[in-house]
Amino acid sequence: MTLMTRRSVLIAGTATAGAVLLPAASATAGTKTSGKRISVGSGETYELSATTRVSELSIAEGGTIAAPDGYSLSLTVDGTETGQLLTETGGTATLIQAGTYRGDVVLTVAEATAVTYETLTFPFRQALYVDAAGVDRDKSVLTAVRGGKVTDAAARNVSITSTGECFDGVFVQDATYTLNGTAISLTGNGRCDFAGYGAAVVGDGAATKLVLDGARIGTKGVVRTAVIANDGANVVVKNSVLHTRNGVLPADYQATVETPYMQSVPWMLGLDGNVRATNLIGKSSKATYLNSTVFSETWGALSVEGGSGLKLTVVDSHVGNTGEYGYGTYAIGDAVVRVLGSRFDVGSYATIIAGPAAVVHYGASTRAAVAALNTELDLGLSAAELKAFPVRNTVVNSGHFGYMFFGAGTLTLDGGTVINSERATFLNKGQQTAISVDGAGGTRLNPGDGIILQMIELDDPGPVRVDGKMLNTGVYTEPTGDPAKDATFDVTAAHTADGAATFTSIKLKGDFYNGMRKGKNMVLTFEESTVEGVITASRTKHRVDTIDASTFYELGIVTNTAQAAVNNGVVVRLNSGSAWTVTGTSYLTSLALAADATVKAPRGKTVTLTVDGVQTALTPGTTYTGALTVTVA
Template sequence: MSRTGPEITYRARPRALLVAVAAAMAPTLTAPVAARAATTRAGKRITVAAGETLELTATTTANILTIAEGGAITVPDGYSLTLTVNGVETGSALAELTDGYGGVATAIAAATYRGTVVLAVAEADEVAYSDLTFPFRHALYVDADGVDEARSVPSGVLGGTVTDTSASGIRLLSDGEAYNGVYVTGGGTYTLTRPRIAFSGNGRCDFIGYGASVVGTGAGTTLVLDGATIKNEGVVRTAVIADATANVVVKNSTLHCADGTVPDEYPTAGTGDTRYMITVPWMLGLSGNVRTTNLLGAGTRASYINSTISSEKWGALSVDGGSYCTLTAINSTIANTGGQGYGSYAIGNVTEHFLGCTFDVGDYALIHWGASAHYGDSTEEAVAALNESLELGLTATELSRLPVKSSVVGAGRFMVLWYAAGSVTIDGGTQVNTGETAFMCKAVAGSVTVDGSEGATINAGNGVIFQLMDTDRPSSVSVSGKPWKTETTGTYTEPTGSPVRSSSWVTTSAQSTDAKASFTDIELTGDFYNSVWGGGTGNLQGQNLNLTFTRSTVTGTLSAGTAEHAVSTITSATYREISEVTNTPSAVVNNGVLVTLGSGSTWTVTGTSYLSALTLASDAAVTAPSGRTVTLTVDGTATELRAGGSYTGALTLTVA
């Protein structure tokens, strides 16, 4: 094994390249002045002057490569070109987003390159996404038959050992753009042990993995990373992509992605067009231009075990553009290092498991667009069940060495932000600590179930445990004359006046579209508000908040209310104002609050609370803080509060 190159023992595959000539250098001259290749005492030198085009038909080596401004190196149709210098992929520059090809192609930039210069000519790998075709280039391309050298760039693999089934101890380095590390597809099974990957420079699309360090894609594909260290810096220069029904397992690894520099031609406010989206939509209240992972496709699985996954901003773990996927993290740390971002993003009926995980995120532990998420302990039984059902491949020894941990969720603002209906379950010894509201629900049927019987706790930094409110997310607007179809330049405007009562909405009984929160065996201190306007505002007639407590105590205000932002309009310039509201308790209009105090439960009312229904078990109680009393009126009439009672109508609980 050489000092720089890997020991490669994969099978020999015929490479359908044109025959190389002149000591592996076969230029085709397509300019009036020929490109020059010379041999000097220092080694082979290639020079491409301004106005010259050098077409290579085979992998070519040199010690010095000079490309002048206006010079170009090309390869025949059906092939790709990658430059490595001393084993580092370099020089590749993406076309501008405004060009006719959609800005997805790369070319080698004008410069002088010195060292072990390899111009690698490989069979093209064009991957379609929507109406674009992305010309992938990979250090290692793996399919069901193993490593395909013809589609790989062996000069970009430093150290280690590479076989058809695994690679150990390799290093992959890139400071170019849109270059991939390891790409496993076509039903292949591959294990990467202790890879060290560091990519800087931009990718282009993390909805297909163009520019990612590692991609596992395709039905039957299994990709395992064990002991990996991946540290990337660049726009959508993602660490790990799982796509198209693949099973990707990452264990004992460290993944981190830092922001890059957004191209000048990209719209300032960004776009929601996923073909071109390279910054987080600001309507989520976030900024940033790289997420560390993405889970795509139908039925795809991605699992992270005993690992650290962090992003500077945007997001650490993402599910986007997929359906019925499964995202799992066990005994892992999920973090943002730049003060903004989310721990996970969930869309498309995904199932997310977080067992024994620590979250240290800037904004949200979870952005919820339709999913089922669970936060709990990494018990032996729970981990073993996931190991079997998700085919994690953990051995008995590995399972025995995983300690049982409780999840600790630390979020700078909110634990969960709901934009679509879906559930969240919290149990075991999970500790939830948020800087602001714990559960933020934007006028959808979000539900949370918390079981505190084994010590789970909820601590909301601003004293609000659950906020149900109208969406304050501006919409994208259509554009023309650009390759992207939309720009996120919309504006949210606070409604004025008072909500109009809907003639069709029922506030006194549960409805299928209600938001729900259920708590068992827990002590809670904090407020719960429903500030939905209804009456046709936002095409919503109304929405209720259903709260159920069993063997629990809750101290706080539970009420309908009016929510108000600090600003009357929100644009991309004030994106951090999204979700930031203050509440004033107010009478129910179309925003019913239905409270059920189950067996063994007590509500200590700390402020005036407006409800539409209240039900007490025979041993439940409504009380006031020490030295104060609480009274109830129903439709304006003073009414006795008693255990076992049930009340509907315009309920007002007042503390005096």
């Protein structure tokens, strides 16, 4: 391997070396270089054809310093990238701003790194660019890589600092590379976290295996993401700390769901913020976080966004949000998200499940499970590393809900997972779900408001097309009047598209409400479990009648009035070894009792069942359908 330091880049020794003054017609007349200084006057353009070191760079308002076509220009002062800002909101180009820069001033002329995402091409600049041949000096700004050692296979104990906009720390394209003990600090806005423009670390391409070990990454800025895995890359982050903080959006930014221009979270998720800590995108990409700490201020910590065949894995890690709102993980498409032996301290949700076929699992970091992941995901963990992982359960602490479905998906909780949430454990916004909770290992659900499962209509108003742009200016309006009965929908049956949940070997205390207006049943199955609470169809109402971006936090928060089902059936199956202690009037549409299942009232009270208005005995081994009302007195 070839050993390099930041001095190995070709740097011109004088202010004028490599500098080209354009003809007067190009508005460069009067541009001056003096000794080891460059001065660019107002209305002038100064073009550099080679990397240049000076002691002072002065650019007047209206002056421009640039590189030739096909090249980028980056400014470092005393080893820190600085001075660069986007030229317009929603644009891609950056420009070194007017001002005077003194110290070890280096202007690096690098080969352009153009990355196209959908309709836009982003002119990337990065401290370290790595491809299959190793470190590409011609595309790297090596004066921004300080200390440590850099080879074609690894960078050890280096630091990268940026205070300009849209500067990446490390970009690895179709290569195997390791970052050991890397420290990256980025302050200032990025531009697109679907492309990685302005991220600390990007792993891109199906041939990429990128390992971060002992990294310390901190960013502050709009979409200034810490780590991105894209287009089939396998990114492994271990023993590391990642922390991102929000920046300040441009005054003329218009919030949108159009991903090439999206720089803030869609408020319709019940969130705010403008930077997420990580993003997993593309086709068949993998991102794994081991024994690491990953926090965003708001928005989200570990995001999965678009693509297919994506795998996000978290083991023995601490994940969350430092602000009031935010999620731990996001699962979209057919993504597989696994969280083992970790702690989540989140503002709003442990996971948002956006579907339509996402699979999410929270469980314990057993030795067998971690070893299987090591093989499946090609993590490269040694026997000693595998042995060092503690076997422990997962704990979630959420300031709002446990999990939110606004797309179809499968969610499994087992291995002693504990979910502590201020509001409902599961918030289902009208989606097909397959929730499975296994309490055999000590799994517990602790909703602060006493609601385990809340089903409501989707309260996302969606974007609005304004002058050809999809803007986040929609307004949710609470429906009025009673829902119209759909005579074609069977409220007594279980349908594939229903909201289903199965609870096995667990003791539950809490309520279940189906507040849907359109045809969707809540289907609950209990195996060797006990449940104490209300299970019912309901009429829901938000705390306010309209919700827009200024009141995003009201989304999902409703009150329930128990009432007979209209199009919102409640199908309950009490299988062998299960018992339901009814604590309040409950309206069902189907109740199936195993031969040893029981329905009872709290001590000192009596439970009564009516079927279509007729009082009926509760008999084990019987199935009841129709308009069922279960009361206690």
